[in-house]
Amino acid sequence: MSLKEKLIKEKLPRHVAIIMDGNGRWARRMGANRIFGHQNGVTPVHEVVEASGELGIDYLTLYAFSTENWGRPMDEIEALMGLLVSTIKKETRKLVENNVKLRTIGDLSKLPDTPRRELIRLTEETAGNTGLTVILALSYSSRTELIQAAKNIVTDACNGKIKPEDMSCTLFEQYLETAGIPDPELLIRTSGEFRISNFLLYQLAYTELYFTQKFWPDFRKEDFYAALLDYQNRERRFGKISEQL
Numbered sequence: 001m002s003l004k005e006k007l008i009k010e011k012l013p014r015h016v017a018i019i020m021d022g023n024g025r026w027a028r029r030m031g032a033n034r035i036f037g038h039q040n041g042v043t044p045v046h047e048v049v050e051a052s053g054e055l056g057i058d059y060l061t062l063y064a065f066s067t068e069n070w071g072r073p074m075d076e077i078e079a080l081m082g083l084l085v086s087t088i089k090k091e092t093r094k095l096v097e098n099n100v101k102l103r104t105i106g107d108l109s110k111l112p113d114t115p116r117r118e119l120i121r122l123t124e125e126t127a128g129n130t131g132l133t134v135i136l137a138l139s140y141s142s143r144t145e146l147i148q149a150a151k152n153i154v155t156d157a158c159n160g161k162i163k164p165e166d167m168s169c170t171l172f173e174q175y176l177e178t179a180g181i182p183d184p185e186l187l188i189r190t191s192g193e194f195r196i197s198n199f200l201l202y203q204l205a206y207t208e209l210y211f212t213q214k215f216w217p218d219f220r221k222e223d224f225y226a227a228l229l230d231y232q233n234r235e236r237r238f239g240k241i242s243e244q245l
């Protein structure tokens with residue numbers, strides 16, 4: 001029985017988030033430069049998008065560029081932005097045909113004009129799609145998202161739109177960039193690092209975490225299925241005890 005066949009459809013997560021890590025180390029191991037690693041990070045993106053669509057997963061969030069990544073050497077940033085544009089251009093038709101919807105989180109205003117325009121174009125072009133939603137986290141920082149939410153809440157409170165007693169998880173979540181998107185049930189991080197790295201700090205409160213030693217450029221559908229199987233074998237108690245579930 002293949003890993004895919006072992007998956008129980010009813011027990012699949014609705015939302016999987018991935019920290020795609022290890023491109024640089026993968027490249028160094030090959031004796032190549034870091035950009036080569038990023039170039040080879042595009043195939044696994046295809047693989048997880050395709051696999052998620054095939055399995056009927058509703059949301060896939062990919063951490064593609066953090067606000068901290070702006071501190072990298074300029075040639076690496078330019079290469080990453082270039083890869084983003086070429087991938088979007090190459091994949092537009094397939095995404096539209098496969099009913100995939102694109103969303104972004106993060107501060108797109110920091111991106112150079114071309115990737116920003118391409119992202120907006122593809123977001124608009126796929127807005128009516130009803131299949132898998134792919135959420136690209138770009139120039140994203142969870143702390144910035146939370147601080148922005150706090151600013152907007154204070155503004156709305158000062159303007160009399162909300163009162164302190166109105167505040168609840170449901171209302172707070174409407175101020176996050178992920179408003180309307182269910183929390184991820186599963187987070188995958190590649191490359192053997194055990195960190196959250198300023199990613200979805202609020203949304204990951206009860207998420208199952210899965211870490212693999214594989215570097216992102218080596219990650220394939222089989223690795224994705226292995227993560228999903230591991231998730232299916234966990235008991236999610238949400239603070240309760242087994243007998244109460």
Ligand code: FPP
Nearest residue numbers: 020021022023024025038041042064084087
């Ligand atoms: C982390 O590896 C990876 C990134 C910062 C970039 C992710 C980008 C891609 C997978 C390529 C294209 C993406 C799309 C959406 C088209 P790292 O550079 O931090 O690796 P290291 O920790 O080994 O240095």
